[in-house]
Amino acid sequence: MxxxxxxxxxxxxxxxxxxxxxxxxxxxxxxxxxxxxxxxxxxxxxxxxxxxxxxxxxxxxxxxxxxxxxxxxxxxxxxxxxxxxxxxxxxxxxxxxxxxxxxxxxxxxxxxxxxYPPHHDFIFNGLSHLDFDQIASRREADEELSKYIKDFGIRAFLLKNLYWVEQGKLGFRFNFEVLRNKMDEIGxxxxxxxxxxxxxxxxxxxxxxxxxxxxxxxxxxxxxxxxxxxxxxxxxxxxxxxxxxxxxxxxxxxxx
CATH class of the missing domain: 3.40.50.1820 (Alpha/Beta hydrolase fold, catalytic domain)
Incomplete structure (x- = not known):
């Protein structure tokens, strides 16, 4: 294990x-x-x-x-x-x-x-619009995310999860798909x-x-x-x- x-x-x-x-x-x-x-x-x-x-x-x-x-x-x-x-x-x-x-x-x-009923929909909506085939920097990720999440503090918190999966390609450390599908369990x-x-x-x-x-x-x-x-x-x-x-x-x- x-x-x-x-x-x-x-x-x-x-x-x-x-x-x-x-x-x-x-x-x-x-x-x-x-x-x-x-x-x-x-x-x-x-x-x-x-x-x-x-x-x-x-x-x-x-x-x-x-x-x-x-x-x-x-x-x-x-x-x-x-x-x-x-x-x-x-x-x-x-x-x-x-x-x-x-x-x-x-x-x-x-x-x-x-x-707690699911209440993170706006966050997942914003995150789902981040296309890491197109986004090459944290600044670009923040610009895209700001269209969906206005609060700078929330964006900064989320973007701490960015890391270089390989040279030139960003990704999130958290398991996006599983967490999006487990909203009821999280509440x-x-x-x-x-x-x-x-x-x-x-x-x-x-x-x-x-x-x-x-x-x-x-x-x-x-x-x-x-x-x-x-x-x-x-x-x-x-x-x-x-x-x-x-x-x-x-x-x-x-x-x-």
Whole structure:
């Protein structure tokens, strides 16, 4: 079985970080370095069909959680702090509820234990118009994508996935076709009976609608020892939009 690709920073207590949908481990390099400086061994992990990890036609949260267990076994990690953002947060919740002994503390960034209807159509529409037989540079890719996606931040996030497949030919690291066809699985919820009783922190962006006040009871049902904190001046990419407060609140939780 294939092992997830990762970048490992620092020495100390293992701390796994799982990126969001269409993201990659590099998105967490800055914060990962800060956690490593506080005495953690930080594992920035690419989930399947993302970054430099393997591509597979199979994609659901049970499989994503099993990938992390296999990764932990490979690296001889009995248990770890696990932080997941968005899709990675769902993977982290699935892991914590199905393998609670492997997760010492859980941090979930801007995602709730509920079903999210598919809402990335405009992104896939834009990406599908990128013809890499015609596009020869990142600037050209950005110009084409800007016709469909106006938000510069979203475009920059997506274009981080570009790499040179061969000389003169760009491509995406993520598995475009599989991810486009698995939109329902990406919005999926953890099991209705899933519970993790370990210490848990949910962080939400004050400008994001992914975690609403009405989600608190659901969060407490699945994660009875959860606390919910808000990151100011931040939307869904809260770790990039207010990294200082994200770091401060997550460290307060880890030190408590």
């Amino acid at each position: 294939e092992i997830l690709h990762s970048k490992i920073l620092g020495e100390g207590q293992p701390f796994l970080i799982l990126h969001g949908f269409l993201g990659m481990s590099d998105n967490w390099k800055t914060l990962g370095t800060e956690y490593a400086e506080k005495g953690y061994q930080v594992h920035l992990i690419d989930q399947r069909n993302h970054g430099k990890s393997f591509h597979s036609p199979d994609f659901d949260y049970q499989l994503l959680a099993e990938d992390v267990v296999r990764y932990m076994n490979h690296h001889h990690i009995p248990s770890a702090i696990v932080l997941g953002h968005s899709m990675g947060g769902k993977t982290a919740m699935q892991l914590a509820t199905s393998e609670p002994d492997r997760v010492s503390k859980l941090i979930v960034a801007d995602i709730a234990p509920k079903f 999926d919820n953890i099991s209705a009976t899933a519970v993790y009783e370990g210490p848990t922190l949910f962080l939400r962006g004050d400008r994001s609608e992914y975690i609403m006040p009405t989600d608190a009871s659901d969060i407490k049902k699945h994660f009875p020892n959860a606390q919910i904190e808000t990151i100011d001046r931040a939307g869904h990419w809260l770790h990039a939009e207010n990294p200082e407060q994200f770091f401060e609140k997550s460290m307060a939780f880890l030190n408590s």
